[in-house]
Amino acid sequence: MVEAADTFEFELVEPEQVLIDGPMWQAVLPGFEGDFGVRVNHCALVSALRPGIVSIWRTEGEAPHQYFVSGGFADVTADNCTVLAEEAVDLRDLSRPHLQQDLQDLNEELSLANDPDHAALIERAIAIVEAKLAVVGDGK
Amino acid sequence: MPSLKDYRDRIQSVKSTRKITSAMKMVAASKLKKAQEAAEASEPYARAMRAMMARVAAGVAINDSGPRLLVGTGRDHAHLLVVVTASRGLCGGFNSNLVRLARKEISRLQGEGKSVRLVCIGRKGRDALRRDFEELIVKSFVGLGGREGISFRKVDEITRFILARFEEGQFDICSLIHNQFKNVLVQIPSTQQLIPLPVPTESGEPDAVADRGQYSAAEQRYGFEPEESILLAQLLPKNLGAQLYQALLDSAAGEQAARMTAMDNATSAAGDMIDDLTLQYNRERQSVITKELIEVVSGAEAT
Numbered sequence: 001m002v003e004a005a006d007t008f009e010f011e012l013v014e015p016e017q018v019l020i021d022g023p024m025w026q027a028v029l030p031g032f033e034g035d036f037g038v039r040v041n042h043c044a045l046v047s048a049l050r051p052g053i054v055s056i057w058r059t060e061g062e063a064p065h066q067y068f069v070s071g072g073f074a075d076v077t078a079d080n081c082t083v084l085a086e087e088a089v090d091l092r093d094l095s096r097p098h099l100q101q102d103l104q105d106l107n108e109e110l111s112l113a114n115d116p117d118h119a120a121l122i123e124r125a126i127a128i129v130e131a132k133l134a135v136v137g138d139g140k
Numbered sequence: 141m142p143s144l145k146d147y148r149d150r151i152q153s154v155k156s157t158r159k160i161t162s163a164m165k166m167v168a169a170s171k172l173k174k175a176q177e178a179a180e181a182s183e184p185y186a187r188a189m190r191a192m193m194a195r196v197a198a199g200v201a202i203n204d205s206g207p208r209l210l211v212g213t214g215r216d217h218a219h220l221l222v223v224v225t226a227s228r229g230l231c232g233g234f235n236s237n238l239v240r241l242a243r244k245e246i247s248r249l250q251g252e253g254k255s256v257r258l259v260c261i262g263r264k265g266r267d268a269l270r271r272d273f274e275e276l277i278v279k280s281f282v283g284l285g286g287r288e289g290i291s292f293r294k295v296d297e298i299t300r301f302i303l304a305r306f307e308e309g310q311f312d313i314c315s316l317i318h319n320q321f322k323n324v325l326v327q328i329p330s331t332q333q334l335i336p337l338p339v340p341t342e343s344g345e346p347d348a349v350a351d352r353g354q355y356s357a358a359e360q361r362y363g364f365e366p367e368e369s370i371l372l373a374q375l376l377p378k379n380l381g382a383q384l385y386q387a388l389l390d391s392a393a394g395e396q397a398a399r400m401t402a403m404d405n406a407t408s409a410a411g412d413m414i415d416d417l418t419l420q421y422n423r424e425r426q427s428v429i430t431k432e433l434i435e436v437v438s439g440a441e442a443t
Contacts, residue, residue: 013184016178032365043363046196046364047371075192084189086296121300
């Protein structure tokens with residue numbers, strides 16, 4: 001039985017653009033205190049997100065679409081779920097060799113950085129690449 | 141009295157200037173379109189961020205022990221002004237109006253005995269303010285909007301810089317001085333306080349008002365994860381980044397709009413000038429011919 005409202009409005013928003021905007025059947029978000037699933041009529045919740053994977057299902061039974069988010073916030077209500085992420089990438093666009101190259105480059109850059117602000121920036125970028133590597137490692 | 145050749149040269153030079161200004165106008169118009177699109181695309185994030193802030197802030201009792209980004213340091217002695225200008229000129233009063241406002245603000249604060257530090261974003265503002273306030277400038281960020289426009293990552297760098305200085309206790313209040321994009325013809329130099337952040341109230345936020353009605357009708361109560369006060373402390377720096385990012389995109393769109401208007405004016409001014417010069421040139425040419433005729437005639441009469 002398919003009810004009229006078995007989906008909720010889902011939005012995945014980056015500062016520079018809206019990546020996804022449409023009805024979803026289910027979403028699993030990397031919550032601050034553990035992953036949590038969202039379906040229609042979820043209780044209202046504002047949660048911080050860890051760096052990790054956001055999975056979304058348009059309909060029941062189909063394969064999920066997965067995005068890596070570098071952390072952010074989720075705003076969930078009964079019929080709406082908005083995920084704010086500073087960076088969100090389609091998991092299929094991440095590749096291990098590329099990320100390892102990035103990591104190597106960043107580490108090199110870090111060894112050359114002499115300004116503490118700049119170094120902190122690179123360290124943060126490294127943490128994100130490492131988080132990406134971790135999720136890519138899981139998947140493949 | 142300029143000779144005919146002088147007039148011709150002059151007309152030629154104004155004509156080539158007109159070609160340049162009209163080309164710059166075209167370029168500015170297409171960049172304006174891009175900048176406006178970028179500003180619009182960033183709107184949902186900033187809006188959702190504000191709504192979320194309002195929701196979380198409504199759940200937290202704001203008192204003196206709240207996050208310092210929200211309640212301030214309890215002092216208002218040290219000010220940090222973030223001055224946003226363009227990195228290029230030829231855009232009418234865009235930069236100079238902003239710098240004027242910044243100077244006014246600096247002397248007002250200094251007149252009240254406050255200490256003022258500056259962060260300059262954009263080359264033009266830095267260059268103008270460096271003349272009088274070199275020692276006040278803590279840091280300048282230039283070359284932000286390159287070919288690919290302003291990226292959030294670069295703005296994030298500035299946000300982190302500001303936050304780090306705040307953590308170190310280098311200032312109590314941070315304000316942004318930037319051009320607000322009203323429409324293509326009007327950019328308003330304005331100041332906006334960033335730290336401590338004016339508490340976003342649900343009543344002050346049209347979106348949130350609508351939201352609240354909806355939720356109280358559904359009798360929903362928000363859950364927070366982690367608890368409100370920690371969440372708020374995490375949201376605040378992100379919100380600062382989102383605000384700054386939007387302000388910079390706004391300013392970038394304003395810059396292109398100002399340049400387009402300025403170049404449009406310059407192009408039509410050049411057109412007027414060419415008309416005037418052509419008229420003068422023709423008059424001069426005629427008078428030369430008349431003079432030559434008189435010379436011929438009076439020479440014939442003399443013989």
